Structures are given as C-alpha cells and as structure tokens.
Amino acid sequence: MAPRIGVVVFPGTNCEHDVVQAAAAAGGEGVLLWHGDTQLGAVDAVVLPGGFAHGDYLRPGALARFSPVMGSVAEFARSGGPVVGICNGFQVLTEAGILPGALQKNGRLRFLCEPARLVVSSTASVLTAGSAVGDELVIPINHFSGNYTCDDATRARLQAEDRIVLRYAANPNGSIDAIAGIANEAGNVVGLMPHPERASSALLGSEDGLVLLRALVRAAATASAAA
Amino acid sequence: MRFRARVEVQLRPGIADPEGATIERALPALGFEGVAHVRAGRSFSFEVDAPDEGAARTTASELADRLLANPVIEQSRLELEAI
DSSP states (O other), X not given: OOOEEEEEEOTTBOOHHHHHHXXXXXXXXXXXXXXXXXXXXXXXXXXXXXXXXXXXXXXXXXXXXXXXXXXXXXXXXXXXXXXXXXXXXXXXXXXTTSSSSEEEOOGGGOOEEEEEEEEEOOOOSTTTTTSOTTOEEEEXXXXXXXXXXXXHHHHHHHHHTTOEEXXXXXXXXXXXXXXXXXXXXXXXXXXXXXOGGGGSBGGGTBOHHHHHHHHHHHHHHHHHHHO | OEEEEEEEEEEOTTSOOHHHHHHHHHXXXXXXXXXXXXXXXXXXXXXXXXXXXXXXXXXXXXXXXXXXXXXXXXXXXXXXXXX
C-alpha cells in the first residue's frame, strides 16, 4: 500500500490538490485533512501546503496555529512523524513554534513568483535524504513573506546542528544565510518556501521537486512500518 | 470595569523593515526632506472587561504577546484606559 500523505486544508489553502497529485507522482497517496478536525487519522506523513490559511490575516500563519488540527500535527511531529510545511505551511510551522525563526516580508517588498535555483545544504532531513549536499534543484517560489529571519543564537544552532537543508543559489528575498528551508533537531520536520509540488513533472518545467517528495514518501513508508 | 486597550506592534530594533525602508525611499520624491528612520507597524484596539486595571493589563498584554505580535521579530506596546 502506498504511504498515506495527509495534506492539511485550512480556509484559504490553495495548493492542496497540487500536493496530492505530486505525492502520487512520488509514489504516495495524498489524503486531504480538514483543519477543523482534531485527529489526523491514519496518515504516515503530514504536509501543510501553500496558500493563505485564514486569509493570512494578522500575519501569515498566525491564526492557523490555533486551528484544532494543529495540536495533532505538533504531537505527530514530536513523536517523529514526517511533517513538511511548504510556503504558507512553513509560515504556519514557525508561528506555531514547531520550527524556529520567522518569515518576514521580502526585502524590497517584492512579491516573487519565479523558478529558484536551490542548493541542498544538508541531507539530514525527511525531505533531502535522497539528495547529496551541493545538488542543485530548480523549484518555483511564490511568496511575499519568505524572508527567513531568526536571532544569532538560533542561526548558529541551525548551522552547528546541520539543520539548514536548502539554500538559494541567488538570494531572492533577503533571507539570512540565503535560507530556503530548515529542519527541526531530529530532521523529521521541514519547512521550505519553494514549492516542490510545482516541480513534479517535465510538463511544469522541472521534475526536481520529485526528488524531495520521493524522500518524503520513503520517510512516510519507514514511519508506517515502524508504527 | 471595562477598559479600552490599544496595542502598537513594531518590528524589533535591528530587524530589517522593508516596508519602512520603502516609505522612506519615497519621501524625497514627495518633497519631504530631513525625515529618517521610518519604521512601519500596526495598531490594534479592543475592549476588556476585568475587575481592575491590573487584571485587564494582564489579559491585554498576554493577548498582545501570544497573538498580535510575533515575539521572534516584533515587540508590542500597550496603552490602557478605563471607559
């Protein structure tokens, strides 16, 4: 049976179907989960997809953190389950305190919608385990608040613990250290601004996102076997 | 008792403020000279029912810290008045 990838839908989420389709292309089965449910059900991994959860009111991710499903997502993450936040999902994970730091408005206040060249900086995560350090991936970004920021102590810790998983080859948004994605201590939770699901078919211009999603599906299969 | 709270949220000093910087860059074109260090922020107001000012302040500041401001990058300032 294909590993089940739960894809959380908040009011205003708009990338859930893309993620479900890309998960299938990567060998998984995408299952939509509603933010108002308190249980995740039988899933082997969780993706918080892109969009505008709760309208992005107040700050991106600020209200989604209080959605009923988030308690289960945090618990699933604590117990080692693979959790990936893409774009708005990354913002939700930082607002919820599941990942450190914050996503600020882009430098020069630019909304960015373009393919980004990324460099894999660490393979110690459920998303990059199938890559090699230094691999270059072309994956689209589509955000206004993707400018990763954190205090110096957090930055030093992320570096020392090898938790910066993806960097931009050319920093588009002012993120410190050109950070495009980070992981938690255990590597089972990853947040990234680029959209791997939008690079999951040659028809879309790139299949590089599949490299990441296949790693996630493999991690989900491992989690499923262990459960 | 009822109190009106006003919470002002701004980026912490040292955190880059692209919005403030963009406003500042536009000022010379509008004829404003000698204006510097523009910082953008947001203001919220709400009313709190509480037995006394201390209790209202506790509620309002907790609300400001847990929701209205993201303490990682922002700080908040609270003003309270009895109404």
